Amino acid sequence: MSELEDLRKEIEEIDENIIKLLSKRFQISQQIGKIKKEKGIPITDENRESKVKEKWITLARKYGIPESFVESFLTMIFSYSKLYQINPKSKRRIVIIGYGGMARSLSSLFKISGQEVVITGRDLKKAEALSSEFNFVTMSVDSALKWGEIIISTLPPSAYFSDFMDETYKKMKAKIFMDITSSKAKIFKELEDKSIKYNFMYLSIHPLFGPYLYPVGEKVVLIPSKTSASIVRDIYEFFMDNGLVPLISSLEEHEKAMSVVQVLPHFYLLALSSSIQELSKELGIDFKKFETTNFREVYKIINRINEIKNVILEIQEHNPYADKAREFGVRELNNLYTQLMGKKNDALHS
């Protein structure tokens, strides 16, 4: 055997060992998951993750492996490790209305936790396309509403005032209904009123993650309405059981929080995105050629924001504290501008 072949053989053996060890790690994680479940502890433990990460970084330094590699590898290990801890007590009949990114993300989660899911919507061809990705079932809206126990609508805010949803509310008697919109001020009251009128239980939710697959360990906000007080505990446990971290909030607290964590950063990022384009055009610079590590990270986020620009603009429009958030944003930008311009002038005059 040549030296090259020898070395490749050695690599193959090492790879097998890596896989064996990973499998062992995931099995242990599964055992931890069982204990956490018995004790009612959430799957994600951020303190523990920090400790594990510290240890990995120390080891990486010791063995001369780049920290950036172990950091991204460990992030993947954590998210898959958490997949092994999902093991819900009970199976629920879940209907997802809609077939966009968030419908896909929730479907992936319910698939690994073994829930029964039916996908429906106005366009059954699109519903069918999503169902087939996860081997779920598609039904007409009427049949799905009859069959389901928990109805999760992934439709945008404007949809809740449509004729389609007007017809849908009438068929949800005694069911649990959830919307997943980021900005609830406009629709919460409407849906609460409808739930009183048509006798269903309305519990508004907001998954605090983007449309990516297997969002295990991510947070979901639960906002109870007048018709859902009796089921909050049950739904809290349901989400925890399915690998998410539930957080109960009032409507007002949620809207205020979203003005800080969504409206303000999105506002800056949209402006940052267009100013990067404009400035580089003005200076005739191909900025991609010179991107730093920080810039690369920021630009990744900008791209993500631009991909879901319609949702971002919807939040800017509907959040009741958005005006205030933007006002603060502009004020602080101006302050910084004045401060930095002032420094420059001081330097010129001294």
Ligand SMILES: O=C(O)C(=O)C[C@]1(C(=O)O)C=C[C@@H](O)C=C1
């Ligand atoms: O130690 C735990 O509590 C685990 O569940 C294991 C583990 C890991 O994979 O290391 C997974 C998820 C937690 O967020 C923290 C750590």
